[in-house]
């Protein structure tokens with residue numbers, strides 16, 4: 103017999119025989135206890151039926167919540183508008199929260215098991231818990247990756263008290279909740295988030311965050327050492343520890359209420375350690391007895407929270423028959439509903455699947471830009487210089503200033519962006535201009551920076567996080583690839599992670615930094631559906647592209663990444679002392695639309711390039727050339743590019759990223775597909791960058807461009 107049937111039969115037999123554990127049902131009256139028990143039974147029934155649906159070929163998901171039904175009591179201790187980032191075993195939480203809001207989850211959950219197009223959470227793209235109405239953003243499958251943004255959401259609740267965005271959805275006295283398993287606690291992402299919460303809290307920054315560790319003692323087949331969770335969590339700086347028995351409805355409620363009251367009152371983070379059991383193994387195909395002694399599996403089954411709830415309810419005066427009826431009624435109801443959804447329409451074709459990659463527009467007010475007086479006050483002496491040509495770093499600084507002035511919901515966060523003004527001075531003076539609520543010097547953890555941005559966007563902020571160097575994106579890239587970019591997709595466009603992520607990157611820093619400070623690979627950002635990647639070559643483009651990125655985030659909910667070429671930040675001259683690479687600050691209404699390439703010259707030889715390549719192409723002075731600056735590297739601006747190269751006899755693609763996985767691969771393929779001939783590429787080698795004199799030896803150069811053109815024309 104499988105464990106589902108064993109646990110089911112145990113329940114019916116033990117309750118009927120009153121062979122039940124001892125429970126002290128304090129703290130919840132009989133009616134409330136009964137309601138919560140009904141939510142637990144519905145959750146259990148959904149687990150059972152999810153497996154029946156899978157066997158029948160109607161369902162595709164079987165990770166269950168059985169053994170974790172104490173989370174119904176946790177939901178009861180919270181408010182519906184306390185945003186909750188949930189562990190995948192929190193069906194009972196969602197069922198109970200839905201009931202708090204007058205909703206019934208039965209059909210919705212079944213639709214999601216069936217991956218039906220009407221599934222209200224993901225529109226049939228993924229089986230996840232989640233609901234916009236219930237303030238439960240759906241979570242990815244990546245263990246612990248939701249914790250950094252839960253810290254961000256809590257921060258955003260606190261910050262909104264001082265600087266409330268027009269699109270804030272979370273109440274000032276709300277809290278953020280995030281739950282995770284005991285094995286997930288060990289993930290560096292979880293550890294980073296817990297550390298960031300404590301680091302923030304000890305500095306007296308409000309952070310109303312409740313972390314819940316659901317400790318069933320195991321992660322798939324690997325046991326958590328006895329006492330590990332308590333000893334890991336009980337003495338963290340800035341974090342208050344609460345514990346309870348998640349198998350006991352009343353004790354779970356007691357512990358949750360205490361923890362929630364603490365967080366809500368003190369606006370400080372707490373962790374709730376709930377003991378749970380895992381029934382039926384990890385998921386449908388997992389047989390726990392293949393790696394655990396049967397006695398251990400049976401011991402967990404004796405701890406079934408539904409047996410405890412039944413015992414408590416009987417002590418509170420409920421009749422045994424009535425207890426059993428709540429359970430069997432739930433199962434009957436779920437089975438009947440499952441029959442109805444079994445053949446619900448599913449998504450068909452790439453169009454329907456992809457419809458949610460680009461999120462819905464974001465509500466926003468229109469604005470006429472910053473007022474003249476406000477600009478005088480904020481820019482001070484800098485204003486007089488805005489008419490004179492400047493290097494890119496200064497122009498980006500001014501663009502950021504105007505964006506922050508115009509849009510008070512814009513917040514910058516990153517390492518050293520405030521007091522120091524950034525490693526390259528790009529965010530200089532912003533802290534003085536806008537204060538610490540708008541320019542946040544974060545701790546040194548890229549996952550926390552991106553999580554802060556994602557979480558704050560959930561409360562209406564427009565975050566502009568900064569990653570200090572492109573190479574340091576990689577230890578946190580899941581926050582962009584797995585989290586921010588996918589959320590619109592699997593929430594059917596109901597949630598999004600708008601932001602403008604600024605990253606200083608690419609090579610050509612003369613003798614400085616080696617391969618980490620001169621990372622010249624963008625592949626990791628180029629294949630993410632929905633992500634917009636901009637990479638300017640000069641100051642005037644940088645300003646106008648940054649404005650467009652901000653507009654896309656603020657008005658269209660888009661995830662934008664803006665890679666700023668470090669070597670071009672201070673660049674003044676193309677030829678010695680000509681000042682030709684400096685630009686004037688563009689008028690406030692000037693933007694460059696995403697997908698729009700830049701074209702200079704009308705020659706027959708097109709040089710298609712971007713960033714440092716564009717600068718080198720200017721230096722190369724190829725006769726009869728047409729310099730095309732891609733500007734936008736994802737999605738590639740192909741329509742605009744093909745229009746720009748029209749009539750050219752030869753096309754050279756100059757790409758400072760690597761030959762393998764580099765930008766040129768996509769451009770060459772697109773040119774070939776469009777029927778172009780006489781094309782070639784000149785790229786960086788498949789190498790890391792050396793420090794010292796050899797800093798540019800693996801990269802395209804101006805003489806190299808001239809040679810490449812000569813070779814191309816000669817063929």
Ligand SMILES: Cc1ncc(C[n+]2csc(CCOP(=O)(O)OP(=O)(O)O)c2C)c(N)n1
Pocket residue numbers: 191243244245282283284285286287316318320321322380384
């Ligand atoms: C980053 C990452 N690595 C691995 C996995 C595969 N995985 C899914 S669940 C799981 C175990 C989680 O155990 P725990 O956190 O204790 O939660 P439980 O399932 O016991 O409730 C693993 C390893 C994953 N989803 N994400």
Ligand SMILES: [Mg+2]
Pocket residue numbers: 283284285316317318319320321322
């Ligand atoms: Mg576990």
